[in-house]
Amino acid sequence: MLEIKNLHARIAEDETEILRGIDLKVNAGEVHAIMGPNGSGKSTLSYILAGKDDYEVTEGEILFNGENLLDMEPDERAAAGLFLAFQYPLEIPGVATMEFLKTAMNAQRKARGEEALSIPEFMKRVKEQAADLNVSMDMLKRPLNVGFSGGEKKRSEILQMSLLEPKLCVLDETDSGLDIDALRIVSEGVNKLRSPERAMIVITHYQRLLDHIVPDVVHVLSKGRIVKTGGKELALELEKNGYADYIDAAA
Amino acid sequence: MNANAPIQKTQAESDLLSRFETTRAELPGSVTVTALREAALGQIRDRGLPHRRVEEYKYSDLRAFMKSAAPLAAATDLAATKAVVESAETFGDLDRYRVVVANGVFQPELSDVDQLLAEGVSVFSFADTLDDADASQMLKTPKTGPEDGVVALNTAFVRGGVVIAVKSGVEVSKPIELVQVATSAGAQAVRNAVTLGEGAKLHLLETFVGDTGAGELNTVFDYNVSDKASLAATRLMTGKTEAARLFTSIATLGAEAEFKSLGFIAGPRFTRNQQFVNFAGENSEANIYGVSMAGGEDLADQTLIVDHAVPHCNSREFFKTVLDGRAKGVYQGRINVAPHAQKTDGEMMTQALLLSEDAEMANKPELEIFADDVICAHGATSGQIDEDLLFYLRARGIPEDEAKTLLVLAFLSEAIEEYDEEDVTEGLETRVRDWLASH
Numbered sequence: 001m002l003e004i005k006n007l008h009a010r011i012a013e014d015e016t017e018i019l020r021g022i023d024l025k026v027n028a029g030e031v032h033a034i035m036g037p038n039g040s041g042k043s044t045l046s047y048i049l050a051g052k053d054d055y056e057v058t059e060g061e062i063l064f065n066g067e068n069l070l071d072m073e074p075d076e077r078a079a080a081g082l083f084l085a086f087q088y089p090l091e092i093p094g095v096a097t098m099e100f101l102k103t104a105m106n107a108q109r110k111a112r113g114e115e116a117l118s119i120p121e122f123m124k125r126v127k128e129q130a131a132d133l134n135v136s137m138d139m140l141k142r143p144l145n146v147g148f149s150g151g152e153k154k155r156s157e158i159l160q161m162s163l164l165e166p167k168l169c170v171l172d173e174t175d176s177g178l179d180i181d182a183l184r185i186v187s188e189g190v191n192k193l194r195s196p197e198r199a200m201i202v203i204t205h206y207q208r209l210l211d212h213i214v215p216d217v218v219h220v221l222s223k224g225r226i227v228k229t230g231g232k233e234l235a236l237e238l239e240k241n242g243y244a245d246y247i248d249a250a251a
Numbered sequence: 252m253n254a255n256a257p258i259q260k261t262q263a264e265s266d267l268l269s270r271f272e273t274t275r276a277e278l279p280g281s282v283t284v285t286a287l288r289e290a291a292l293g294q295i296r297d298r299g300l301p302h303r304r305v306e307e308y309k310y311s312d313l314r315a316f317m318k319s320a321a322p323l324a325a326a327t328d329l330a331a332t333k334a335v336v337e338s339a340e341t342f343g344d345l346d347r348y349r350v351v352v353a354n355g356v357f358q359p360e361l362s363d364v365d366q367l368l369a370e371g372v373s374v375f376s377f378a379d380t381l382d383d384a385d386a387s388q389m390l391k392t393p394k395t396g397p398e399d400g401v402v403a404l405n406t407a408f409v410r411g412g413v414v415i416a417v418k419s420g421v422e423v424s425k426p427i428e429l430v431q432v433a434t435s436a437g438a439q440a441v442r443n444a445v446t447l448g449e450g451a452k453l454h455l456l457e458t459f460v461g462d463t464g465a466g467e468l469n470t471v472f473d474y475n476v477s478d479k480a481s482l483a484a485t486r487l488m489t490g491k492t493e494a495a496r497l498f499t500s501i502a503t504l505g506a507e508a509e510f511k512s513l514g515f516i517a518g519p520r521f522t523r524n525q526q527f528v529n530f531a532g533e534n535s536e537a538n539i540y541g542v543s544m545a546g547g548e549d550l551a552d553q554t555l556i557v558d559h560a561v562p563h564c565n566s567r568e569f570f571k572t573v574l575d576g577r578a579k580g581v582y583q584g585r586i587n588v589a590p591h592a593q594k595t596d597g598e599m600m601t602q603a604l605l606l607s608e609d610a611e612m613a614n615k616p617e618l619e620i621f622a623d624d625v626i627c628a629h630g631a632t633s634g635q636i637d638e639d640l641l642f643y644l645r646a647r648g649i650p651e652d653e654a655k656t657l658l659v660l661a662f663l664s665e666a667i668e669e670y671d672e673e674d675v676t677e678g679l680e681t682r683v684r685d686w687l688a689s690h
């Protein structure tokens with residue numbers, strides 16, 4: 001599904017190097033967790049996957065289902081099945097949530113050569129998924145994410161993900177800001193999407209999320225490198241001992 | 252500069268003087284009107300067309316823009332007018348009355364005169380009113396500021412237009428579209444008077460269709476909103492054209508009256524939309540909105556003077572401008588508050604979105620306050636498309652152009668939604684999309 005080879009990247013503006021040689025292979029059906037200290041480059045990696053042009057790849061490559069991901073525009077990547085749930089979802093005043101969902105779904109369908117959804121079909125899908133994620137009709141009537149609480153924004157991200165049915169889901173700290181019930185609802189939403197054809201990269205600071213979304217592999221990212229890879233028990237160990245062992249090992 | 256100093260005439264100014272000589276005999280009006288026309292032409296002769304050293308035209312130099320002045324458009328026939336009106340796409344299927352003015356002349360046969368009369372609205376020729384002895388009443392000039400060159404140009408050449416008078420207490424059941432038509436090339440000078448009796452209510456749609464060729468279009472709207480009456484005026488200034496489009500509103504509001512307007516500019520090479528709003532009675536409200544889209548070398552000018560002459564009135568001005576290419580946007584807004592106009596609430600905001608590096612916005616909000624117990628504020632912003640928002644939309648699969656359209660629409664919609672005339676919301680948003688698609 002995804003293959004990252006020796007990825008080096010820096011901030012385009014001031015040339016600060018953030019990623020220093022990342023190798024990561026994610027197969028269809030797998031869930032990979034990425035943990036690591038603040039500022040280690042987790043969000044940067046997710047942005048580079050999604051195609052944000054604040055970053056410049058200086059070395060390495062990324063293959064997404066055999067295609068060179070770095071050659072694709074952000075919207076092409078989305079249509080090809082990549083979805084990033086943002087750590088900080090943006091508010092877009094003046095863009096109605098429903099209008100946005102319809103535009104996004106139909107743009108992706110068009111890019112894949114599929115028919116646009118009929119209005120009733122679209123409404124049916126939104127209503128179903130929104131009910132599962134406890135997203136109210138009132139929220140859907142508002143401009144996109146405007147005035148949403150932190151937790152509501154995260155649920156809005158997962159709603160978008162459920163509707164867009166991506167092949168690779170990248171979740172950047174989707175658990176932060178969620179209360180206990182919301183964490184369960186969101187995790188159920190994510191688990192529902194788990195399938196042999198789909199892969200996930202879950203970025204988190206907390207073992208708690210991984211109790212709900214059980215990963216196949218856990219990676220530790222430190223200073224722009226993956227310094228440790230293990231099974232789900234690695235997350236438990238990190239929860240107990242912190243990152244000290246691995247950060248030192250990387251230095 | 253000394254406004255009375257003799258100036259070297261431009262080609263357009265010479266053309267205007269000879270246009271007057273050749274057409275004066277066929278222009279309507281009593282002796283009084285002829286005298287007003289001559290005085291107005293004298294103003295053009297002495298001061299020239301409005302130019303950049305006249306404060307109000309600092310950013311919109313009509314004198315430099317008009318290379319020549321075409322003759323007035325000739326009178327038109329019914330069949331030609333009908334064809335243009337029927338091919339026009341102004342507000343789609345919207346259920347509305349229609350009143351037609353073609354090449355400056357009211358067309359009763361193409362207007363819903365009888366249905367409107369049945370509702371309590373009389374519609375008749377503006378030109379006919381100019382024959383009366385007190386016709387000078389009809390050729391109003393703005394109370395505020397010095398004699399305006401565009402209004403003078405209109406007075407000198409006005410051929411006609413329409414009077415729409417709504418009886419006291421009548422709430423017109425659907426919007427009236429005043430369609431101004433050009434069936435042949437040539438300049439047009441049109442005046443329309445819209446009068447609302449006490450407690451009357453109307454939504455007026457003002458549209459223009461057809462091609463004036465090289466001739467300027469100069470239309471003055473005179474709104475009289477009596478006590479407790481409510482007028483909304485949606486003005487479309489659209490269509491690709493190389494000639495100047497000049498629009499003036501002179502609004503006089505009684506007590507407890509409501510006036511709303513939205514001026515939508517998209518397409519013409521040179522548009523000036525100037526509005527003079529005068530509060531003559533207390534406890535009234537004026538909400539003035541503007542949406543301008545300009546690309547290429549276009550100039551879109553929204554100018555506004557709101558005169559709070561009496562206490563306890565509220566005004567809100569909210570203007571949005573989107574610029575691309577080397578286009579220029581202008582917003583000049585002035586709120587005057589007279590010394591005794593206490594408890595005035597005035598709020599003015601102008602925001603511009605620049606889609607290119609070479610586009611330019613001139614924002615000039617001004618407050619002139621001579622009373623002490625007032626709340627007045629103004630703000631002006633200019634910015635680019637937010638790259639982070641654009642990325643967020645693209646990351647969801649929306650291609651760049653479509654994502655930009657969504658963001659521009661979101662930006663402009665704020666004014667369209669606040670204007671809050673549901674009959675036209677969708678039509679206006681479609682026009683925004685069309686403009687973006689053609690750029």
Ligand SMILES: Nc1ncnc2c1ncn2[C@@H]1O[C@H](COP(=O)(O)OP(=O)(O)OP(=O)(O)O)[C@@H](O)[C@H]1O
Nearest residue numbers: 011018036037038039040041042043044045054087
């Ligand atoms: N656009 C940018 N401009 C400047 N600095 C940036 C930019 N993006 C990232 N950085 C810097 O790069 C480093 C990595 O940031 P990143 O957001 O990827 O960390 P993270 O691992 O996601 O941290 P957290 O756990 O706090 O979310 C940080 O030092 C951050 O300040």
Ligand SMILES: [Mg+2]
Nearest residue numbers: 042043044087
């Ligand atoms: Mg982060």
